[in-house]
Amino acid sequence: MALQDKELLEALASTKILTSMITPAVLISAAGTLIFSTSNRLGRIFDRVNSLKSELEAVLAGKLSHAEERLAVIRTQVEIQHVRAGLMQKALSALYTATAFFIAASLAIAFNVAYGSFATSWIPTALALAGGLFLFAASALLLYESRYNLTFINRHIRFIKYLEDRHEEERGKHT
Incomplete structure (x- = not known):
């Protein structure tokens, strides 16, 4: 076995590679958790849009009172959900x-430990920084979306109070 092959085997067998790879693995896990949460939030937006569609159909069929007011609120709520869905897609x-x-x-990191040199050691750092x-950016979008969602909730509460x-x-007119 040549000296170079032996050094390569020692580098690959070293725990240095695995320990160096732990930090990106933790960040991958954090991003995965946010992906799961954000996907669920996007699903809730889809559910809300379906509920607005059902409400619209009920208004158009004459099954609900205050049709004009409801139509205006539904129109606004659908637009809010449209914006929220776009923010969620960008965050995802x-x-x-x-x-x-x-x-x-x-x-x-693994390739640099096994085959790289000091001259290429900046590459994993640059990739991790880009990921960061x-x-x-995703966190900022999610923060903005959560504030935007508060607009939706407040408008819904105001409409309930209106009704x-x-x-x-x-009821007062009839007594």
């Missing part, structure tokens, strides 16, 4: 990109 894209960069960083930037007030007014 950023999270998947971050995950890809973290995986690439992990692989680059995409993770940051309650109208009901009280109508």
Whole structure:
């Protein structure tokens, strides 16, 4: 066995590779958790849009009171859900990109430990930093979306209060 082959086998058998790859693995796990959570949130948006569709159908069929007001609220709520879905899609894209960069960083660490040199040691760091930037961008999008969702919730609460007030007014007229 040549000296170079022996050094390569020792480098590959070393725990140094595995320990170096742990940090990107933790970041991959964090991004995966955010992907799972964000996918669930996107699913809830889809459910809400379906519920708005059912409500719209009921209004158009004349099954619900205050049709004009309901139509206006539904129109606004659908637009809000459209914006939220776009934000979620962008966040998911950023999270998947971050995950890809973290995986690439992990692989680059392994290759650099086994075959690289000091001159190539910056590559895994650059890949991990790129992944971190995409993770940051996804987090910022998710933060904005959660604030935007508060707009949806507040408008829904205001409409419920409006319907309650109208009901009280109508009940007062009949007594």
